[in-house]
Amino acid sequence: MTKKSKLVLGIETSCDETGVALYDTMEGLKGHKLYSQVKLHARYGGVVPELASRDHVKKLLPLVRDLLDETRTDINTIDSIAYTKGPGLSGALLVGATVANALGYSIKKPVIGVHHLEAHLLSPLLSNPNLNFPFIALLVSGGHTQLIQVKDIGQYRLLGDTRDDAAGEAFDKTAKLLGLPYPGGALLSKLAQDGDTTKYPLPKPMIKSGDLDFSFSGLKTAVAHLVQKLDIEQVMASKTLKADIAASFQDSVTEVLTEKCFCALRLEGATALVIAGGVGANTELRRKINERAKKINVATYYPPFEFCTDNGAMVALVGALKNSEAVYGANPFDIKPRWLLSG
Ligand code: KG4
Numbered sequence: 610m611t612k613k614s615k616l617v618l619g620i621e622t623s624c625d626e627t628g629v630a631l632y633d634t635m636e637g638l639k640g641h642k643l644y645s646q647v648k649l650h651a652r653y654g655g656v657v658p659e660l661a662s663r664d665h666v667k668k669l670l671p672l673v674r675d676l677l678d679e680t681r682t683d684i685n686t687i688d689s690i691a692y693t694k695g696p697g698l699s700g701a702l703l704v705g706a707t708v709a710n711a712l713g714y715s716i717k718k719p720v721i722g723v724h725h726l727e728a729h730l731l732s733p734l735l736s737n738p739n740l741n742f743p744f745i746a747l748l749v750s751g752g753h754t755q756l757i758q759v760k761d762i763g764q765y766r767l768l769g770d771t772r773d774d775a776a777g778e779a780f781d782k783t784a785k786l787l788g789l790p791y792p793g794g795a796l797l798s799k800l801a802q803d804g805d806t807t808k809y810p811l812p813k814p815m816i817k818s819g820d821l822d823f824s825f826s827g828l829k830t831a832v833a834h835l836v837q838k839l840d841i842e843q844v845m846a847s848k849t850l851k852a853d854i855a856a857s858f859q860d861s862v863t864e865v866l867t868e869k870c871f872c873a874l875r876l877e878g879a880t881a882l883v884i885a886g887g888v889g890a891n892t893e894l895r896r897k898i899n900e901r902a903k904k905i906n907v908a909t910y911y912p913p914f915e916f917c918t919d920n921g922a923m924v925a926l927v928g929a930l931k932n933s934e935a936v937y938g939a940n941p942f943d944i945k946p947r948w949l950l951s952g
Pocket residue numbers: 624749750751752753776777778780781792793794795798886887888889890891892917918919
């Protein structure tokens with residue numbers, strides 16, 4: 610008997626990206642679409658929650674329509690709908706939850722609320738369907754910096770967390786100090802390519818703390834002091850100075866993240882490492898991790914670059930993996946803006 614595949618529509622609206630995707634349990638990703646609100650929030654230097662929700666309202670349904678058109682999919686052939694239930698901005702999450710449930714009612718199909726961080730940490734499965742459990746995952750995004758032991762789908766144990774700023778947050782705040790527009794993480798990393806890491810060495814916070822926790826707010830303050838010491842106007846006027854500072858900052862963050870990953874692998878006796886979340890797109894982090902992994906035969910897995918930051922594909926993927934948990938007629942306002950990943 611041939612196994613029938615299931616088609617899942619994924620919806621992501623937890624922050625400032627509207628993402629939709631179709632994932633087939635047998636054929637994989639059929640298509641995806643993403644609308645980024647970056648330009649909308651850039652003038653405010655950060656995400657404005659109310660503007661984010663309003664924009665999701667405007668963009669989500671047209672994006673779903675485009676996705677269905679582009680993939681030539683009849684909406685009635687969708688078997689279930691997955692949406693990001695949390696963590697995230699309440700208003701933004703509500704848009705995804707209500708649209709997912711309304712679509713579910715209209716086509717009489719079940720709906721499932723997905724954990725945003727679970728979607729990030731399973732996202733490498735989008736390009737590596739054979740990724741084996743257990744593995745250690747480093748989740749590095751704008752809101753999180755966590756080391757997690759992943760025993761299986763749904764079995765997660767938190768090994769380490771940030772005590773203050775997340776790595777992505779530190780990238781964005783440091784980028785701002787160097788005059789780069791929001792969100793500056795990727796721009797700062799580009800600037801760092803031309804910099805010299807030895808010119809202005811910065812601390813590597815908690816690198817030898819003996820545990821798996823992180824702290825990045827002091828590093829950002831160290832950059833602020835350095836900029837002041839060198840004279841703000843002089844720094845702003847010199848691309849070389851900015852590049853050197855960016856390179857040192859990136860070197861410190863990536864050194865700490867790399868060291869803690871290998872500490873976690875050693876402590877847990879694990880041989881596979883997943884890097885997920887927006888900062889996982891950082892090429893210097895990937896270079897350092899791959900270099901060390903090669904020496905001790907650790908397998909490393911990353912989501913494709915386009916799925917490192919928020920997207921609908923990873924939500925559709927989790928919906929497909931947990932398809933049996935989707936329910937028809939659920940609470941259309943079921944969101945969890947604060948939601949720990951455990952279990
Ligand atoms: O996972 P994500 O899209 O959103 C959250 O769930 O937070 O991650 C966004 C974060 C931002 O802080 C952004 O600056 C950072 O990822 N980021 C990067 C790079 N690309 C995105 N940070 C460092 N290097 C990059 N190449």
